[in-house]
Amino acid sequence: DAKTTQPNSMESNEEEPVHLPCNHSTISGTDYIHWYRQLPSQGPEYVIHGLTSNVNNRMASLAIAEDRKSSTLILHRATLRDAAVYYCILGGSDKLIFGTGTRLQVFP
Amino acid sequence: GAVVSQHPSRVICKSGTSVKIECRSLDFQATTMFWYRQFPKQSLMLMATSNEGSKATYEQGVEKDKFLINHASLTLSTLTVTSAHPEDSSFYICSVRHGRNTEAFFGQGTRLTVV
Numbered sequence: 083d084a085k086t087t088q089p090n091s092m093e094s095n096e097e098e099p100v101h102l103p104c105n106h107s108t109i110s111g112t113d114y115i116h117w118y119r120q121l122p123s124q125g126p127e128y129v130i131h132g133l134t135s136n137v138n139n140r141m142a143s144l145a146i147a148e149d150r151k152s153s154t155l156i157l158h159r160a161t162l163r164d165a166a167v168y169y170c171i172l173g174g175s176d177k178l179i180f181g182t183g184t185r186l187q188v189f190p
Numbered sequence: 191g192a193v194v195s196q197h198p199s200r201v202i203c204k205s206g207t208s209v210k211i212e213c214r215s216l217d218f219q220a221t222t223m224f225w226y227r228q229f230p231k232q233s234l235m236l237m238a239t240s241n242e243g244s245k246a247t248y249e250q251g252v253e254k255d256k257f258l259i260n261h262a263s264l265t266l267s268t269l270t271v272t273s274a275h276p277e278d279s280s281f282y283i284c285s286v287r288h289g290r291n292t293e294a295f296f297g298q299g300t301r302l303t304v305v
Contacts (some may be wrong), residue, residue, distance in 0.1 A: 114291045125194075125283045125296030126234065133291075169233070176222060176290050180234040 086170045091185045094160045102155040104170030114173040119166040196297035210270045211300045213284030219264035220286040228281040240267040274304040
């Protein structure tokens with residue numbers, strides 16, 4: 083599976099937008115880009131996924147670079163409940179292989 | 191979306207005993223389920239793929255005789271940690287997925303403490 087690189091941690095203030103980056107320079111043409119998040123002591127939760135076009139849902143937006151070598155998860159207005167570890171995963175097979183993710187801290 | 195339920199959510203056992211963790215897909219028939227393990231402050235590590243009606247596929251380095259997986263029906267997979275030791279203490283999480291490139295659904299996890 084192709085590897086992703088994310089910053090270890092990021093901080094945001096409540097009500098502000100958050101842009102979580104992910105680099106995946108070895109992505110293959112058929113790999114979808116998946117984002118999951120994990121709140122403390124819980125199983126991961128699906129956030130969003132996409133292939134080439136930008137995607138929006140009720141939780142977030144996913145902006146995918148034209149060359150697909152990077153992507154950005156956008157939380158439009160961070161809340162305290164968004165504090166979690168966010169994982170960017172390339173889905174080339176049935177299995178999801180988690181990297182180290184980005185720990186997002188949200189301050190009131 | 192699929193709802194995945196794990197039981198128990200928390201278990202403490204003595205060294206040398208075995209512990210069984212159940213993973214149920216409540217509204218989706220899952221031919222495949224995935225088992226992960228997560229140590230404190232670390233990411234999830236895929237342990238094995240549970241296949242309904244056949245043997246599980248284990249990731250490299252995971253002892254199949256220690257972590258027994260049974261997937262006897264389309265809605266239930268079990269992970270049994272045999273002869274548990276303190277180093278097996280971890281957060282175990284199961285997952286189901288409708289298929290490649292679809293969203294995965296995760297259980298709430300089982301925190302195992304071996305004393």
